[in-house]
Structures are given as C-alpha cells and as structure tokens.
Amino acid sequence: MDSPPPPPSLRRRATGRATLNDVAAAAGVSAITASRALRGARAVDPALVARVQAAASQLGYVPDPAARALASARSAHVAVLIPLLSNALFVELLEAVQATLAPAGYQTLMGVTHYQPAEEDALLRSYLAHRPAGLLVTGLDRSDAARQLIAHSGVPCVHLMETAVTPGIYGVGLSQVDAARCITEHLLQRGRRRIAYVAGQLDPRVLQRAEGYRQALQAAGCYDPQLEVLDPSPTSMALGGHLLQDLLARHPDVDAVFFCNDDLAQGGLLAALRLQVAVPQRIAVVGFNDLAGSDQMLPPLTTIRTPRAAIGTQAAQMLLALMRGEAVAQSSIDLGFELVVRQSS
Amino acid sequence: MDSPPPPPSLRRRATGRATLNDVAAAAGVSAITASRALRGARAVDPALVARVQAAASQLGYVPDPAARALASARSAHVAVLIPLLSNALFVELLEAVQATLAPAGYQTLMGVTHYQPAEEDALLRSYLAHRPAGLLVTGLDRSDAARQLIAHSGVPCVHLMETAVTPGIYGVGLSQVDAARCITEHLLQRGRRRIAYVAGQLDPRVLQRAEGYRQALQAAGCYDPQLEVLDPSPTSMALGGHLLQDLLARHPDVDAVFFCNDDLAQGGLLAALRLQVAVPQRIAVVGFNDLAGSDQMLPPLTTIRTPRAAIGTQAAQMLLALMRGEAVAQSSIDLGFELVVRQSS
DNA sequence: CTGAAAGCGCTTACAG
DNA sequence: CTGAAAGCGCTTACAG
Numbered sequence: 001m002d003s004p005p006p007p008p009s010l011r012r013r014a015t016g017r018a019t020l021n022d023v024a025a026a027a028g029v030s031a032i033t034a035s036r037a038l039r040g041a042r043a044v045d046p047a048l049v050a051r052v053q054a055a056a057s058q059l060g061y062v063p064d065p066a067a068r069a070l071a072s073a074r075s076a077h078v079a080v081l082i083p084l085l086s087n088a089l090f091v092e093l094l095e096a097v098q099a100t101l102a103p104a105g106y107q108t109l110m111g112v113t114h115y116q117p118a119e120e121d122a123l124l125r126s127y128l129a130h131r132p133a134g135l136l137v138t139g140l141d142r143s144d145a146a147r148q149l150i151a152h153s154g155v156p157c158v159h160l161m162e163t164a165v166t167p168g169i170y171g172v173g174l175s176q177v178d179a180a181r182c183i184t185e186h187l188l189q190r191g192r193r194r195i196a197y198v199a200g201q202l203d204p205r206v207l208q209r210a211e212g213y214r215q216a217l218q219a220a221g222c223y224d225p226q227l228e229v230l231d232p233s234p235t236s237m238a239l240g241g242h243l244l245q246d247l248l249a250r251h252p253d254v255d256a257v258f259f260c261n262d263d264l265a266q267g268g269l270l271a272a273l274r275l276q277v278a279v280p281q282r283i284a285v286v287g288f289n290d291l292a293g294s295d296q297m298l299p300p301l302t303t304i305r306t307p308r309a310a311i312g313t314q315a316a317q318m319l320l321a322l323m324r325g326e327a328v329a330q331s332s333i334d335l336g337f338e339l340v341v342r343q344s345s
Numbered sequence: 346m347d348s349p350p351p352p353p354s355l356r357r358r359a360t361g362r363a364t365l366n367d368v369a370a371a372a373g374v375s376a377i378t379a380s381r382a383l384r385g386a387r388a389v390d391p392a393l394v395a396r397v398q399a400a401a402s403q404l405g406y407v408p409d410p411a412a413r414a415l416a417s418a419r420s421a422h423v424a425v426l427i428p429l430l431s432n433a434l435f436v437e438l439l440e441a442v443q444a445t446l447a448p449a450g451y452q453t454l455m456g457v458t459h460y461q462p463a464e465e466d467a468l469l470r471s472y473l474a475h476r477p478a479g480l481l482v483t484g485l486d487r488s489d490a491a492r493q494l495i496a497h498s499g500v501p502c503v504h505l506m507e508t509a510v511t512p513g514i515y516g517v518g519l520s521q522v523d524a525a526r527c528i529t530e531h532l533l534q535r536g537r538r539r540i541a542y543v544a545g546q547l548d549p550r551v552l553q554r555a556e557g558y559r560q561a562l563q564a565a566g567c568y569d570p571q572l573e574v575l576d577p578s579p580t581s582m583a584l585g586g587h588l589l590q591d592l593l594a595r596h597p598d599v600d601a602v603f604f605c606n607d608d609l610a611q612g613g614l615l616a617a618l619r620l621q622v623a624v625p626q627r628i629a630v631v632g633f634n635d636l637a638g639s640d641q642m643l644p645p646l647t648t649i650r651t652p653r654a655a656i657g658t659q660a661a662q663m664l665l666a667l668m669r670g671e672a673v674a675q676s677s678i679d680l681g682f683e684l685v686v687r688q689s690s
Numbered sequence: 691c692t693g694a695a696a697g698c699g700c701t702t703a704c705a706g
Numbered sequence: 707c708t709g710a711a712a713g714c715g716c717t718t719a720c721a722g
Contacts, residue, residue: 019699030709035701043707062474066420067699069411070714085440086637088433095430095457107454107475112440129407130452237641263637270641273618292431292608293638296582296615364715375693380717388691412715415698 018059026055069131078134078319079109079127081120083203088291089308093160096312097136104320106133115203117143128153134319136160140171141204156322158315161205164332170322172315172333176205179304179337180212183286184258186339188220192256192284196227198243199260200235206260209288213258227251240267245275255283262287262294262303269297269344284345299343307335363404371400414476423479423664424454424472426465428548433636434653438505441657442481449665451478460548462488473498479664481505485516486549501667503660506550509677515667517660517678521550524649524682525557528631529603531684533565537601537629541572543588544605545580551605554633558603572596585612590620600628607632607639607648614642614689629690644688652680
C-alpha cells in the first residue's frame, strides 16, 4: 500500500495520523460524507457508510477531539464538581458517573471544591471556558455568581445528592432531612430519649440532617439544643472519637448518638470500645451513608444507606438526555434511602 | 462602549465569546502579537503586553482550549491511569497530581483500569487519541501493547508508585520489596517466628511485598510457604477478617500476620477483637500504607507509611518538566517509606 | 520585536 | 442522499 508522501508544503505540521480527508479519499467520497458516515448521521447511503467505515478502520482513523470541538462548538467533556475526594461517598458517586458517561463517549473532568464557594466559582469559570457538553455539581447550595455562570452558560446541568424543588433545576438525590428524621425516629422507637447529634464539616447536607434530627426530637418532645454538637472541622474517625469523649464528659446522661457521617461514627464506636462504654447498652450509636467498614465494626453500625452509585448513574443518564436535547420526564428524581439496622442501636 | 455588531455573515456561528481577534483589535495589535503577549512568550514589547492584557481582561477573554489544541497539536490534558478508586491510596495520589497540575494550567483526565491490562490498553488508546500533553500511569507492569502505545505516542510519561530501573523510563515511587522486608524484619526483631503474609488483590506491588517478606524470612531461616496466603479477591475489611480467621484455624501457631494492605489489616484487627485473639500478645498484626483509621484501631496498627502525596506531587512535577522539554536530573526518584510502630506489634 | 499568511482537522449551513 | 465552500479560534513557520 505504498502511496507517495504528500508534498511537504501541503502538510507542514501534520501529526502523521490519518485524517478525515485520508479516510474520505480512501473511500472515494467527500470529507463531509465521511464525517456523516462515521458519526452515524442519517441520510447516508448504507453502501457508502460501509466503505467509509472500512477505510477508517483500515487506516486506524481516530477523530481529533480538538478539531471536532472547535468546529462544532461543543466538546465531549463533562465537568463534575464534588466537594472532597477524601469522602468515599463522593468517590463512589464519581465512579458511577464516569462509568455511565465513558461508554457514551464523554470524558469526565473532575473538580474538587473543598466545600469552598470561591473554589467552586473558580472551577466553574475555568471548566465552562472549555465549553463542556454537560455539568454535574454537588448539592443545591452555591454562590449567586456560580448560579449565574451555570445559567448563562447554557450548558445542561444536573445537581447531585439532593432533590431539587425549583423548576428548571435538574437533580437526582434524596431528602437528607427525611433520612435523618427516619434514623432519629428509629432511636426514639428503641426507647432512647437523650439523643445527641454529633457533626463535623457542617456542609449543607450535614445541616439538613441536623434539621431532620431536630424535627424528630421536637415531635417527640425531647429536643435539647445542648445535645447538638456542631464542629466545623473536617470529619475523620479521630474526630468522632474526640467528640464522643467530650460529649460523654459533659452530658453523662446521653443515651444515643447520631453521627452525621459513618467515618465519625466508626471513630466513635472505637472510642467507646477504648473507653469501655457499652454500645448499645449504655449508648446507641448510629451513622449516616453506610460507608465501607461500618458492617465490620464492633458492634456493627446502624446507619442510613444512601444510594450514591444509583445517584451517579441516574444523574449521568439524565445529563446524557439533556445533552442530546431530549426532554426529561422528571426534572428531579428522589432515590430515597434505606435504614440499615445493625447491632449498635 | 457601543460597538456595532459585526455583519452576520462574518460571524455566523460565533459563540458570543470574546476572541483573540477581538482582544487584538481592542489593543491595536495583530492577533499573533496578542497571542504571544497572553502566553507570556518572550520578544514582545512590555508596553504592548500591558495593553493586550488590559484588553483581554476588559473583554473577559478566555482562550479556547480546543482551538489552541488544534493549532498547536498539543492539548492541556494529562491522562492519569490508576487501578482503582476504591483504594484510598490511589485517590490521594490522584489528588496530589491534580493539585500540582491544575495551577500549571493542565487538566487531569482520570482513567480507572481495575487492574485489567485490557482496560488499561483501551484507556490508553482512547486517551492518546486526545493527544494529551502528558501521561501518568501506575506501576511498571503492563501489556506489550500498552508499552508500545506509550513509546510510539511520543507523549511524556511518568510511572507512579515504583522505582524504574530501565533507562528512558521515568518513575517516582518506592521499593515495595524493601518496605515489606523492613516491616517483616521488625516482626522478627520483636521475636516473632511464625509470621504469615496475608494478601488480596495480588497486583504487582502486592506480589513485590510478598517477595520482600520472603527475603526477610529466608534470611532469618524461618520461611514457611504454608504461611503465605494469597487470595485474588479484591481487598476489604471483611476479607481481612475472614482470611485471619481461616489462617488461625489452619495454623494456630502463627504468632504474627503481615497484611498486604491496611484495609485488610484493619479488618483483621476487628476480627481478632471479635474472636478474642489478643493483639499483640498472641499475634502481632501489621499492615501496609498507613491508611485513614489505622491509628484509631484497637490496638493502633503498626504499618508502613508510603508517601503517596509526595509521589503524586513529584511525579507531576517531573512530568511538568518533561512536557516543557526540560531534561530531568534523575529519571527515577525513590521517595522511600517509613515504618510506623504502633501497639499492634 | 511584529505581522500577513497558512493551516490545524473537523462540522455547519447552504445548495443541488 | 451528497458535496464545495467557509469557518471554528487559535499558533506555526516564515519574513521583515
């Protein structure tokens, strides 16, 4: 298959890779027909499609994403903004998103906001400059600037983890308030009355859970603001242990602790073991999210299982539909949660 | 600042965003001068640079990455291939890489191989089609096809986690063999003789650790192949617990267990607690990597701390140098490890 | 130090 | 159903 190299002047900076023109020439059609055939656009003679595809695979043709993005003014990138990578929840979310988007031909661009609105704004600005085909952001709370950027960009956007109420806002998630109310009611049903809520990080969802906790306790008539421990530090097992120890020192009558997240709860459980505080006899301990290891604790941890993989998958599917310009049946999908009762409560 | 809209015919598919030409016009220079001024290229009159920058920021100009990639045949993407997202080690690596690359203007494209050579090959093929400016891959083991793809692509590539020996191969990591030998010797020094190695996943680094374990025990004359438990399942706390229980049932005389990873070791520690096997009195337990929570265990876990954040940072810096075409002093950097002795041994 | 021309590899919009 | 032309927004390579 020797073909004379093109005169140097004609491909000064060529990369050596087969180009759409090469494919078209080999198939004996015009570049635009080759383009249409390869993209599976309608209105191309099946015979030509076959010829073009054969030529493409024979030449090992791979379309250049940059050229495609420039010509069509739309890239195959989807930007995903998550608060943290150190919380396994978001990693699982990201993994599900990527697993759904990749087979559809989209590249996931991950951005970490560290729960800082300013970082989110900066990331949004920078990612939007790349004209992503779609956008996935975590939660509904963000700066006005961020909201404007998203709205004005015209880029389809789906919100993760919470359920949207505003029309025109797309979201897939669950009601953090309901889930927190549910697990608090579980503690009440078990006869607990001095129930503490111990939280770190204090991001919007952690505060929503505090709200659910409050609702349940107020309804039962045993809400005590003193038992609400809201610590802004990042969560960790160590923090969970410290907060539990402090809490028990200040309020020895506490009979249950609802940790805002499983990492805190796991640390609390280990601290209880260390301090010889019997769980669930003296205090019940519950967490949130059902992270890895919670089922291995001593005793195994009662918690709320959140469907983050399903959230990631369905949000990505919703985004895929929006990017194709399809109408979406429901703009907000509530995937619920599951109370997982183990031996710690 | 009313300027008449350009005739429609001139910007048929314009995106509405300011373009380099707009900036150049506003600054009263040519497009190429504006381009050079904005990229900080040498050989531009400082006065013009200032004018161009003023015009750019006034117009809110953001360069189009697709156009830039197409014209220069090089994107601002760096592809990073890691085996798994469910191992916190790789997440931390990725985070460090991204934190180093982002300020330098590079986008990180993450790919997960699931330890499958075929998946790695496919990802490499697809990422390389995007002409990334650089490539970061985990470990040194891969298929011949993958090796060829990387070599022929001409894209600078740095290998993570291990130390490269082949000339022309760049890498930042540590000697897994040495680290495993070190922690095994620690157990020997503590007087342990029936030391088991319990591993899951069985990726190349886990097998290198097995090698270090063997070397130490053979040198001490107490290597027993029966005490090498190599399970191909993915690692988890639950698996660590099961493997420990099985091991103790089959070999009640085991006096120490070296788990190939901290998640397994944490599960082993919790199982020991459940089974009332005294640690470290009856068996010493050690892990590898020093993951989150290991210091919170009961007893706290002795382990090897691997410098994954530093590995990510330095590998990214090395790649940055290679992408700039700079020579790199050392093609392979050994960042070592640290034996962290806690109460489990 | 600065610029006019050409080109990167695709797709859009318009004809036929 | 197919194609010739123009253009996306930059940068390269060449002059001056």
